[in-house]
Amino acid sequence: MDAALEKRHVERAYEFYAPVYDLVFDWIFAPGRSAAISQLRLQPEDSVLEIGIGTGLNLPLYPATVRLTGIDLSSEMLDKAIERVQEMGMPNVTLKVMDATSMDFGDNEFDKAVATYTISAVPDPVGVLREMRRVVKPGGTLVILNHFRSERRLTGRFEDMVAPLCTRLGWKSNLKMAPLLKKVGLVPELVVKVNMFNGWRLIRCVNRK
Ligand SMILES: C[S@@+](CC[C@H](N)C(=O)[O-])C[C@H]1O[C@@H](n2cnc3c(N)ncnc32)[C@H](O)[C@@H]1O
Structure with missing residues (x-):
């Protein structure tokens, strides 16, 4: 675990x-959201887990036929998602406060x-991705949309420089993608850059076990 970013x-x-x-994050991140949910290539009846669902900004993007479970560490963020589910009338959605590094789900529970x-x-991206792999069936799909440390020298250095400040604000600016995926045994079948300045990466992997 990165000691600098702790659960509390x-x-x-x-x-x-x-x-x-x-208010702050909806419009900036919207293009990536649509692309991420579309990369799940959802089939009717799929069971889907959304990790760190937050306020539920992705909820309108799911078809009503999928069984969606959303978890988040923050009950305050999840309360907003609960309101959204109620407003939208989504009986196919279950929301739970849960730490993604130790999930209460069985092995291979989700498609x-x-x-x-x-x-x-x-705080522990490796732990979260390992848990994601555990609860998704073999051959299932994992989609990750995130900002990672830039491979461009100057941008990467800048992201290293601002990392201590970003950590205090609740995220890592300089998480490296390739070593992270390697550590958890994920080989991406797709990596595309999305959002403003192509600053975020959308990754799709098959869960080979
Ligand atoms: C930047 S927000 C993203 C929210 C949402 N996924 C979105 O696209 O808007 C990150 C979310 O991850 C949640 N989170 C952080 N650590 C977590 C953990 N260990 N387990 C579950 N959720 C976590 C935070 O509470 C927060 O809601």
């Missing part, structure tokens, strides 16, 4: 962000899992 920091940060999260803008906001 994340909980505190998202308790603070919850009331304003949608697919997705994490949008979450992997760099968790």
